Amino acid sequence: MNKLYCEDLIRFSDAMSDSNRVIIISELMNGRALSASWLANRLNLSPQATRFHLKKLEDVELIEHRTCGKHRYYKIKNQETAMFIESTFKVIPPKDCLFLPNVKTNEKFKEARTCYKHLAGSWSVALTQSFINNGFIDIQNNFFEVTENGKNFFNEHKLLVNVSNTAFVGKRCIDFSEHRDHIGGPLGASLLQSMLQQEWFKQNDNNRELTITPKGRKKLKSIIN
Known part of the structure; x- marks a missing residue:
């Protein structure tokens, strides 16, 4: 040996x-x-x-x-x-x-919240994984880049409208409750802003929690696969 x-x-x-x-x-x-x-x-x-x-x-x-x-x-x-x-x-x-019991955190907070200027939580992680699986974003080291197919998809769903080229690049940000990547940086900020404008989420004034609307839940379920 x-x-x-x-x-x-x-x-x-x-x-x-x-x-x-x-x-x-x-x-x-x-x-x-x-x-x-x-x-x-x-x-x-x-x-x-x-x-x-x-x-x-x-x-x-x-x-x-x-x-x-x-x-x-x-x-x-x-x-x-x-x-x-x-x-x-x-x-x-x-x-x-x-194995020790899991730390209990607020379920609503885990579902959707702001992380700096982008969406975090289970919805954000699910969206990110769906975008990767469908070839709408590519992983480039510590960043996500929107593909040509992704640009068409985001425009179709009015998720990236009238934005600069910097909005097509997002930082890989690890979600603290899901412990998986979600989209941060300019891309993440642009996506969240678009979803707020379309009233997929409502932003709470006094904390980081986001409330998903019935419209938002329906739209998100239709594009996550």
Whole structure:
């Protein structure tokens, strides 16, 4: 057996020898990107202790992080790593007692809210994934770019009307409640503004919550597939 392989196996075994790190890996295995603060709350640990465990997992290249605003979001490094971890879970599955209850947050807030100037929440994540699946936007590193098909689609639904070219580029922004990408930047701001003008959502004055209207729910369900 290759000595270097043995050393890697020992480092992996050491990294996975703590139940807190097993929980972190288990949480990340569904493809989400989670912030250190979210994980600290989930684990009921101090920020310092959580960062220690995250560094252990990064050192053996099981996870990596991406900075978004003031926060670091952690995810499984790549598909090959996820497949390797999955194979170890098949042999030694995590016990049910390792999983902690989900943090309860307001359902309406989780459904739709403003994130700076763009839409966030479950509706935003669903829209983003639908746009990707239908080829209306492409992923370019940390950005989304509207395709020619996307321009036609957005114009048809009056989602991008009389906007500058900068509105066709959006930043990949990780949704804190859904833990998946949604569209930020100029594209996200233009989309939200158009949806507000068409009264798909109503904006609450005193907080970030958005109220989806019957018209908006019908329109969104018709374009999300």
